[in-house]
Amino acid sequence: MIDRPETPVGRRRQRWRVAIYGSFTVGIVALLAGVGIGFDLVGAIGYFLGVTVGGALCVYACVLGSVTISDERFAAIERRASHYTLLGLAYAGLATFPALFVLEAAGRFAFSEALETLLFAFSALFLVWGAVYTALRIRS
Structure with missing residues (x-):
């Protein structure tokens, strides 16, 4: 069972985690879909964008911002x-x-x-x- 965050900090942490890991997931799915349908370059671009956005969000949240992603x-x-x-x-x-x-x-x-x-x-x-x-x- 996944527990839902009850505090504002917990909800904020969950939103950031969803944004970061969701971005990575979209990139991976884009790569697999692109390769699967024969558009390798489009898949690679989607992967690059997903990983770049996820990495940028992670750097901002963990280094530049005051967000704690995990405990x-x-x-x-x-x-x-x-x-x-x-x-x-x-x-x-x-x-x-x-x-x-x-x-x-x-x-x-x-x-x-x-x-x-x-x-x-x-x-x-x-x-x-x-x-x-x-x-x-x-x-x-």
Whole structure:
């Protein structure tokens, strides 16, 4: 259940978050729609505009203005969402890729270029995560 902000500050924070994340969402949808219907340039322009507007709103709200976009509760939710997303990707990769390696060794499967790229992306993601985690552990 999503709780609705009851205070003027909470409503103001929600409006800014909707404006910022809505702008990013519109940009991403524009890119996907443009690519999907064959207008890659139009989609890229829509994406650029959405990200630029969202970034400008975020800079204004967080740096130049007196708006606080998030509080400790939002930060805790974002940490949990990131944690569960990474765990889900890790478990999916751990369950899938070793089986594909075995199938490839048995001659029943061949890695495509896209799947190989996905494997490298997964590997890079978790190497970066591990490096950041290690650096944070050392600092604490």
